[in-house]
Amino acid sequence: MATYTVDEILKCLDQAHGNLDFPGFTNINLHMASARMTGFRSDTHWIIVFEELVNWYGLAGIQPVLAIYGFSNRSDLENGLVETLFPVEIENEDDWKHTNALHLKIRGEALTLDIQSIQRHRNFGFDLLVHLLPEYRTKMLATENELQLIASNDLLQVIQLDNWHHPDVFRWNHQADRHFQPSDAKSMQMIAKVLVTGDPNFYKPCEDPNVDWRKWIKA
Numbered sequence: 001m002a003t004y005t006v007d008e009i010l011k012c013l014d015q016a017h018g019n020l021d022f023p024g025f026t027n028i029n030l031h032m033a034s035a036r037m038t039g040f041r042s043d044t045h046w047i048i049v050f051e052e053l054v055n056w057y058g059l060a061g062i063q064p065v066l067a068i069y070g071f072s073n074r075s076d077l078e079n080g081l082v083e084t085l086f087p088v089e090i091e092n093e094d095d096w097k098h099t100n101a102l103h104l105k106i107r108g109e110a111l112t113l114d115i116q117s118i119q120r121h122r123n124f125g126f127d128l129l130v131h132l133l134p135e136y137r138t139k140m141l142a143t144e145n146e147l148q149l150i151a152s153n154d155l156l157q158v159i160q161l162d163n164w165h166h167p168d169v170f171r172w173n174h175q176a177d178r179h180f181q182p183s184d185a186k187s188m189q190m191i192a193k194v195l196v197t198g199d200p201n202f203y204k205p206c207e208d209p210n211v212d213w214r215k216w217i218k219a
Helices: 006-018 124-140 144-151 186-197
Strands: 031-041 046-055 065-072 081-085 088-090 101-106 109-114 156-161
Touching: 006 046, 006 065, 006 186, 031 124, 031 186, 046 124, 046 144, 046 186, 065 144, 088 124, 101 124, 109 124, 156 186
Parallel strands: none
Antiparallel strands: 031 046, 031 156, 046 065, 065 081, 088 101, 101 109
């Protein structure tokens, strides 16, 4: 039986939002292309890990970035950005504009892209990431070992979602006269229930899923 409650989990997420640590997909510095959420639990500890594949130009230029956020009742993982990984290496970042080709390595797999084949949406770094998603999304996300390093072996993975309703924490909640908080979303409430009970069946989508860059690009 869990020693923590649904309300305690939601309070932790809301507090992280209050500290500006909870990931919001309309962050002006990070352009989200895809995301994943994974939940781990034991009877004493819980962890929620959000992964975002983003174009973070100020950090890495056009190189895709995997930003990983972790929230937990564990003392070493209370909130915030856990780490940033770079699953895609750009081997000719200095001269790709002149060669009209990008030479990449995705987790060690070599790939050459014709620049003209990349459809334009926002900026080139974001467009590159979107172009890679159909074939390489899973490879660019965290590996099981990378997730396990965050969760540790004593916690069991009980839920993993590739699409859910993510709260727009930068938008104003007129009814509550404040910004939206993570706990306002039924998805977060159900995920918390899954962690407390260990039963993934408590997650039943009832809001429009919005983990798709097309939902946020004009936000």
